[in-house]
Amino acid sequence: MSSDNSAPLSRRQFITGAAAAVAGLTIAPGVFLLKPAEAAQKADGPRWGLLIDTSKCADGCTACVRACHEENGVRSLGRPETDAQWIRKVNLTERATGHQHSLPVMCQHCENPPCVDVCPTHASFIRPDGIVLVDKHSCIGCRYCMMACPYKARSFIHEKLTDQKPHAPRGKGTVESCTLCVHRIDRGERTTACVEACNRDGHKAMTFGDLHDPDSEISQRLRNYGSTTIRADLRLNPAVRYQGI
Amino acid sequence: MTLKTHFRDIEGRSARYVALLGGLLVLVALGVLAALMKGSQGHYITGMNNQVVWGLPHIFAILLIVAASGALNAASFSSVFGRVAYKPLARVSGLLAMTLLIGGLVILVLDLGRPDRLVVAMTHYNFKSIFAWNIFLYTGFLAVVAVYLWFMIERRMNRYVPIAGYTAFIWRLILTTGTGSIFGFLVAREAYDAAILAPMFIAMSFSLGMAVFILVVLATFLGTGRPLGDLILRRMKNLLGIFVAGVLYFVLAYHLTNLYATRLHGIEAFVLLNGGIYTFLFWVVQIGIGSVLPLVLLFHPVWSQSRRVIAAAAGLVLVGGFAQLYVIVIGGQAYPLEMFPGYDMSSSFFDGVVASYVPSLPELMLGVGGVGFAFLLFALALKFLPFLPASLSDEHVDPHADQSGTRTAAAGA
């Protein structure tokens, strides 16, 4: 809201902001209802995803990691083994050739997510737009989802937290992972903190977009250059796709 | 008409019994303390971390749950397989099954990140989750065995005992399958993605449950000064031997199938050859001390006559089972996820390296707390309800032996 700490909000300001957002949201379902007739591929609304071109991902660069953790208030508590990491840079060395490269790995927002399958309370769930989240109101902290995730994407909060970001509630005893910056998407923005940072640094290794929209940049790139996913053998059909692994 | 057994609750005033209760209460208090510490501090005070998310408490819990299903052996043998010799022990067996299961569940619940949300777990079921299924299986098991016990104790209901017995027997098989499937369904992890884990857990339930049961029977009968014949003991120890051999068979089959698949060579080498503590636990504790040694003890013509040796063998089987679960649960997590076949990986999030796990005191306290709670319930139940047969001397066990001296005061089981 206001950047001035002491400035009171007027009701007008408050409600206007609200009304604008509601209008945007209520129009959206209507738009999506009309779309299927136009584009067969766009069956039921968008599916948000990422495309990561590993050949552009610079060794030793951690801009995306930093940006994500800043955006979502993820901080180290000085205990690396229990600290949460929503995104990490993985360094790969091919055994046969010794070729090295690196790439960011986060929750892959699987279409058939094992974490959702195993969660006893429905706390892990997949939104209609394909984003996989943990509902911390019903997560009991059993960590079965962490056992099930093939990408080690999730972190358990091992201690009390303070100073969370308003849009990213997180707390002791629950599990969390990359949200694909769902707060931005719900605000109508069409990028994530990691993509933004990567572009800002000029690497342009990551693209965010709607996998269901054939005209989106990400769909076109995928169609033109192909892609692969991590552990494609598991057929989880992740929304995070890679080029150049 | 089969032989009537007289059941009598225990006096419960002897110094030894009070001391036992006191000791168990101390264990429970330790567990409660650990749970409170975890609740206020969070899990960082334990050895568990983002790599090894299930630790010592889960091993204790799974051990208790698996043993609970196996503790029902004696009851099943009498009601389902018509082995009359086990009839006098059916009630204790059912009771032990219930209390062990409760102990295991308490550990599991107290180790949750949010134990205060237990109600959520009971009201929001995801039927795709094997975990949610297990919640049903566990509570259902308690209910089925409770009814079974009631039918055994209540004379009017005696004729329904076989039905209850069958239900309980089938239920326990499903329950152990469910427990094994918690791991068997984890496609992501090399160590777990195997259907054979379910039958292996059933075999483990037979052997671990029998081991606990033998120890408990020895302790209660000798502790209360009731006669215990060698006949029943000999039968039980022979069965224990067979069950231990059965588990060994499944372990062998599991590793042989894994060795056949090249993609699993990494995890196999880790467990069998170069996994450090896990390799040690596998070969020395699980196979050596926990399987081969007890087999020798149980079938040695001279040694196996001694009750001490039988008790020692049962104890070793439990130690071996603990090691086996440690290797499966912790070892399976410590081995890095293979996300990029053909590549070595490293990151700040411990990718590509064997995760470290050092069990911590609070975890141990929680584990023994659960064990203490299970046996506390058991000991209290023996005092207030007639679960324990007054005598298990040989002539009480063998129905063809002389029936003099038995009384028909209480309903037969």
Added chain:
Amino acid sequence: MPSVLTRAGLSLPALLAGLVFFALSGCGKVEPPPASLLAEARGDQCVEPTDVMRREHMQILMHERDEAKRYGRRNPDHSFVGCVDCHVSPTANREDPSTHFCMACHEFNAVRMDCFQCHTDRPSDAAPASHRNVDLHESIERHLAAHADASTNAVEVSIP
């Protein structure tokens, strides 16, 4: 033995009914603490009438929670962040309930709430508190260094 069971069977429902009654009897009575304890809201009018909010704020929040969380259909008028932004002063401190609108009332009515175990208890425009924590990227860099030779370790493990 049967008598024990019957007795337990009879008394258990009674006990449960009693408990439910006891729990419900406390519902609906929400007393605002003395005005001196309640911080002023920063907006000039709430999104709903005061007495509705006083009684039903939790139902309102709960009702729309799943919609927002699971479907992304958010109503900014009824958002948790909106409540905190307007009602909680940037200088409030949860440990001292008199400075914190939500905590003051909950403390006064002895109603436990665990919202702030996960949600931040400060408005979005509050300056972030000074962090006692190490910055994450520092630790990441430390880690990358520490595990620089981790790959050799992994070879040992993954090739039999």
